[in-house]
């Protein structure tokens with residue numbers, strides 16, 4: 001079986017002439033011999049450009065390869081632009097599987113004898129079908145209430161197919177690296193590994209359910225984004241039941257204009273929603289292609305997005321966010337020295353990197369981008385360029401940032417399609433500046449201290465003893481200190497501790513004003529003590 005599939009894959013790759021990805025001069029003798037011995041697999045599409053041939057070959061090989069091509073299309077750092085653009089055209093709309101079989105799968109997953117036990121209606125003809133799953137409409141009866149829903153069902157046997165094809169793909173990648181040293185630059189083994197994870201994650205609809213629930217919670221009562229409700233009691237690894245939505249697909253500009261949608265606001269809200277997800281929640285929908293985004297029909301003047309398919313999400317830690325926000329700001333201020341310094345300070349590039357050289361490299365790549373008006377500059381391309389330059393200075397590529405960059409490209413494309421004059425920078429700048437201010441300003445310090453108050457409250461019972469011990473020890477030290485001024489920091493420190501304890505106690509007693517005041521006093525005392533030591 002595996003041999004037959006291997007033959008089929010080799011035949012397809014060669015008859016689309018994909019061996020040309022390796023320049024003739026770089027092919028070792030054994031590769032040339034192997035190619036000539038497979039003479040009946042001649043290139044039958046020599047008249048087409050390489051990118052088109054790659055797209056057609058992947059389409060011939062089936063869903064796993066089509067999805068792989070889709071993923072590659074977002075890796076503009078690895079592929080020539082024209083190839084990446086061609087791969088972006090890959091569609092994974094495939095023939096649906098039998099609706100009766102889908103019904104059986106749902107019944108088995110939910111352990112019911114007949115679908116009518118839970119659903120008063122079930123449409124056997126699917127609403128949509130893609131490579132991994134297909135979607136049916138139904139009416140769920142839950143706690144006596146009828147709910148219009150869609151049921152997403154994973155294709156039968158897709159897991160075995162995926163696992164087998166992924167194993168072959170990994171073997172190809174390893175072989176490529178072993179035979180052609182120059183292919184290492186494309187990091188095929190890592191790319192396949194990353195792909196495997198993404199694909200296997202997509203097979204687990206409970207993950208998608210959990211992501212959708214989290215995203216919905218993050219945007220409760222939001223005017224900008226609505227996430228359909230997931231009925232988790234009726235969802236399993238291969239079945240997902242979710243509220244049905246009737247929005248307008250975001251790519252249907254005519255329909256949006258016909259209902260009088262405020263396109264400018266809609267485009268700006270796209271940027272706002274993205275930056276809110278990234279910077280406020282550290283949790284972003286990372287599969288924002290137009291097929292997954294709809295616009296509500298309810299309030300066209302106050303337009304609201306509807307997001308579906310939360311299978312792929314990205315998360316960022318605090319350092320990543322800070323890095324991104326500060327880099328964007330420095331970049332748009334054309335402060336390349338700051339960009340370079342930030343990379344070194346945050347440990348993204350080795351500490352011994354020559355900042356001047358790095359600054360120069362960033363300037364060379366990025367300055368031409370500023371030849372355009374600011375409104376036309378793409379954040380996504382800024383990131384692609386920044387990552388590519390940083391990689392030359394040994395920056396390890398972080399998968400979460402690649403996911404973010406890909407999403408940013410989608411968001412920008414979408415925003416400009418809706419409202420071509422959209423000034424991304426003007427929309428995002430206040431957001432980023434406010435975020436950075438909040439992270440480093442005095443309020444942020446206070447907020448963090450407040451967040452730690454419960455911890456201090458828990459340590460309370462040990463405090464009197466600790467203070468007594470310290471006072472005793474400090475007293476001994478104080479008597480040996482000649483200069484009176486030397487004692488000040490210790491006294492100030494002790495006062496600060498006392499204030500902090502008072503703040504914790506009043507916090508526990510819900511005395512917010514007293515707690516706030518004593519907390520502020522303790523901050524001031526700590527700072528004074530610290531300055532005296534300095």
Ligand SMILES: Nc1ncnc2c1ncn2[C@@H]1O[C@H](COP(=O)(O)OP(=O)(O)OP(=O)(O)O)[C@@H](O)[C@H]1O
Pocket residue numbers: 092127128129130131132133134135150152228242243244245246291292308309311
């Ligand atoms: N809650 C919903 N309400 C109405 N239609 C829906 C809903 N969820 C999905 N659909 C329809 O089903 C299609 C496929 O859904 P979804 O994107 O979740 O599946 P998928 O298999 O992950 O597809 P792809 O991988 O192509 O994005 C959507 O484009 C949409 O038309």
